[in-house]
Amino acid sequence: MRSNRLAIVGAGPSCTYVLDRLAATARAAAGPLSLDVHIFDRGGQFGAGQVHSPDQPVTSFLNRIVGQVAFAADESVEGAGPLLPKEDRPTLLEWCRLRYEETGDPVFDVAAEHWPKRYVHGLALRDQFQRYVRMLREVPGVNVHLHQAEVTDLEDLEDGRLAVLTGDGERVVDADHVLMLTGHSSNDPARYPSQAEWRRFADEHRAVFVPSAYPLEAAFGPGEAGPGTKVGCVGMGLTGIDVILHLSEGRGGTFDEQPDGSLVYRPSGLEPDSVVMFSRAGLFTFARPYNAKERDPRRLEHRGVFLTEEAVRSLRLSAGTPATVGRRSQRQLDFRAHVFPVIVLEMAYLYYRTLLGEDFGARLVRAVLPEYEAFLADGGRGQASDVSVRRLLAPVEALVDEAAEVVDGVLAGGRPLAGTGGLGWDAEAAVLRFLDVVFGPEQASALTGLLDDPEAFAAAVRAARSPWRHAKDVAGQRFSWERSIRPVDRHSFTTPEEYRDALLDFLDVDHRWAAQDNLTNPAKTAADGVWRDLRDVLATAVDFGGLHAASHRDFLDVFMRHHNRLCNGAALEVMEKIRALIRHGLVDVSAGPGADVVTDAATGRFVVRGTATGAVLPVDLLVDSRVHPFDAENDVLPVYPNLLRRGIVRKWSNPGAGVPDFAPGGLDLTEDFHPVRADGEVDRRITLLGPPSEGVMFFQLGALRPNQNHHVMQDILCWMRGFWKQDAAAADPGGSLITTGV
Incomplete structure (x- = not known):
């Protein structure tokens, strides 16, 4: 039986996750295996990669709490196949606890909600990588080869394999399949x-x-x-x-x-x-909020009420423009005109539900539903984005006007709580929730005890201090998209010193709001719940030419900046x-x-x-000091420019209708991450995960999460299923893995 040769280019976190699946599957295989795995890493950082290197400065933090990082598939992953024994697949939290017991080093003494140093994540990745490699090497018929070398090119061979070439031009291995996991790079x-x-x-x-x-560690030279x-x-x-x-x-x-x-x-x-x-x-x-959802993510992470995949599909039918993107028929949307108004509505809903309670939130949904359904049906009638935003928020504003009159009246002592019935929402529950959000449980409890004495209650509210610098009335806490993304008033400064003071003041407020958490602070809840929890819905709108060319450019240039600032801090x-x-x-x-x-x-x-x-x-x-977007043509490393030159891959382009095409820089890939070659054929010998898919797909980056059926692992499983199917084809030199179907 001819050996199936797999070349993995890039040995960072994604490679570690891949080795988990290979090890578990190989150990559970019913028949004999003949598999050679060749793993290449330019810097020799096997398991961690350069970004998560254990040797990097200790000042850098991972942008994910400890409890949200895993290294292997778990029981939540649909279609995962065999799982490794639990002791062989610790999460980062479990790994740190074990390491702390062994060493006593306080850097490993962490709780689920703590933010780890990035090099600690790298240590854990390296450890797990080595563990999975040992497991694979113990399986009869499986060999694993580690190469500290830079892959610079791939070359088609007559026998159907791909020659893997390294920096010195050496032909290291002829591979049946190449998995590109090159991670972040930079551009020339x-x-x-x-x-x-x-x-x-x-x-x-x-x-x-x-x-x-x-x-x-290499950015600044000696004396710089x-x-x-x-x-x-x-x-x-x-x-x-x-x-x-x-x-x-x-x-x-x-x-x-x-x-x-x-x-x-x-x-x-x-x-x-x-x-x-x-x-x-x-x-x-903006500061990432304390993650109160971590205690029960499946229950507490937000599921869209207005911003849903079904809503995106409805908008495509009512307002989408038919187009052919590659070989795919698509009804393209304008993100700003069609999707963004629904995003703002979802944020406003979450904001007011958090501020005034579940019952008020349910009433808000009922109030908005007729106009929302009309918007989905007419796609905004071709109106400008700000007009559609005002249209969808009009019923929200009317209901909040009513809440401001009632709740603020009670807070000011001018309206007894007993006379607030018949509104269609529970005013008493709204007042209690407002007190809890604005003043915290302890102060809120003391204030609630005075509700039977409106005058004393109002005086106590006036004297109380909000630890989070919230306004003490509903009217002072109206949701505003503009204030969300531009929190420093452009009219509040004219000199450098004034701007510095204004920014420091905002950072103080932002710090307090983040400390309040992502379930109690209205602004942080709205941002986290929409731009983080509903990323899959955003992907439904954007992926594979879901937006027309000009809108796609606008989305990456404007709205991705908002996304990063609001929820990726x-x-x-x-x-x-x-x-x-x-x-x-x-x-x-x-x-x-x-x-x-x-x-x-x-x-x-x-x-x-x-x-x-x-x-x-x-x-x-x-x-x-910006993360460079993936740009295959202009990458500072040679492999992607060389693959483009050979025609093994091509850049993805969103065709313009009366405007220039938009090519974000990523590669033209199928839904199962195989490249479309320059001649339009699909090369199923090659799979590319991570940054090369940015452009044709939305937000393909991220560390693996436990107990989440996480998209990173699902992408790997998509590759795994195809890889094992191709094992038989690789054994047959006459089998073709280049197809014409996209």
């Missing part, structure tokens, strides 16, 4: 006008340009970004935050906790003079450090929104200009 700055100009300027002057912040220098960071997201902590805490600075829980930064003297942070919005990603612990660094003065946020970069040949420095604040901030070193 020479291919992008602004980055190319920055690099040219740096080459000709004393300034330094860092085109990609990762890996952090130290005392006497100023660093500018393009981007205020998670990567920018990693850079800040690397240049402060990573340089030996410390944080002292104050009696009120805030932090004060104590510099080491090895930091740069300042780190200038700027972006289009002038905002950091850093942990409270991290953001408290950022606040301390701003207060200390090491981090400079005074450029404000809309800042840009110019070059100053006279001084040889970059200059960050605050168009809204008037700030002028020269910097010696400029870091592109």
Whole structure:
């Protein structure tokens, strides 16, 4: 029997998950196996990959709580097949507890709701990878080969296999199947006008340009970004935050906790003079809320009421524009006009249900339903997005007007609670819920005891303080999409100092709201429940040309930024450090929104200009601290440009109707992740998971979650089913794995 040769390119987290499934399946196989697995990793970081390397700076945090990380399929995964024994598939939480028992190292002493260091995740990934490799090697007929080498190309062979070529041109293995798990990369700055100009300027002057912040340990050369220098960071997201902590805490600075829980930064003297942070919005990603859903995710994670897959299908029928995308017929939507109004409605519903209780939420659904169903049926009648948003929110606003009159009347002592019946919603329950949200259980209980005395109750409400800085009336807590994404009023500042103060004030509020949690704080509940819990619905709207070309560009350029800021931020612990660094003065946020970069040949420095604040901030070193989108043609590593050149893969493009086509940079893939070649044929010998699918699909990244039937594992199972089916075809040299069906 001819050996089936599998080449896996990239040995990061996804490879670890794949090895779990291979090990479990191989151990349970009924008949003999003849399988050679060749795993390639450019940096030799087997199991963790570069992003989660155990050797990275200890200042970086994983953007997922400990209780939400797994390394193997579990009982929740539909169609998983055989599972490994439970002791061989610990979650990250279980792995950390075992490691803490063995070592006593406090870094492993974590609870489910804690945010782990990213290198700890890397240690666990490496450990599990090694465990799965040992298991596979124990199965008769299975061989596993680890190659610390960069795969640079694949070459078609006459026998139907693919030659796997490494950086030195060596033909390492002729593979029957290649699984590409290359993860994050970066793009060649020479291919992008602004980055190319920055690099040219740096080459000709004393300034330094860092085109990609990762890996952090290699981003800055000896003597760079130290005392006497100023660093500018393009981007205020998670990567920018990693850079800040690397240049402060990573340089030996410390944080002292104050009696009120805030932090004060104590510099080491090895930091740069300042780190200038700027972006289009002038905002950091918002703090991730304490995850109260973790105690029972299946029950507590939000299921859409208005934003559902059925709603997307209805909008396609009523408003979709017929198009052919590749070989697929699609009725394309305009995200801003058709989907976004329903998103805002879902957020408003969650916001007010959280603020005023379940009964009020149920009444809101009944009030909105006729207009919502009409919107699905007419697709918005071709009206602008803001018109449709107002249309869907009109019944919400009317009901909230009523709630404001009733609840605020009770809070002010002018309306007895006993006279609030006959409304169609339980006013007493709404008042009690409002008190609980605004003041917390302890204060709310004391206030509730005064409800029979309206005057004393109103006086107590006026005197009470909201720990989360909530307004103390319904009228002061109206939901607003604009305030959600632009929380710093553009009219509240005119100088750099005023913007710094305004941003610090918002960060204080945001910190308090995140600490309140994602089931009790209205704003955090709305953002988390829609943009995180309902990602699958968003994927239904976007994937495989679900949006027309111009709208798809708009979605990635505008709405993905909102998504990342609203629900993909850093942990409270991290953001408290950022606040301390701003207060200390090491981090400079005074450029404000809309800042840009110019070059100053006279001084040889970059200059960050605050168009809204008037700030002028020269910097010696400029870091592109944004995660680069996958771009096969412009990737800094050679494998994808080479595959494009050979025609083994092609870029996916969303065809424009009267406007230019939109090619986000990802590859043209089938639903089961096989590439469409330049000639239009599907190559089932190759499977690509992760970033190469970004563009044709939405949000394919993420760590595996336990007890969730997680999409990351389902994608791997999709590959697994095809791989084992192809085992027989691989044994037959005459079998073809290139087909014409998409």
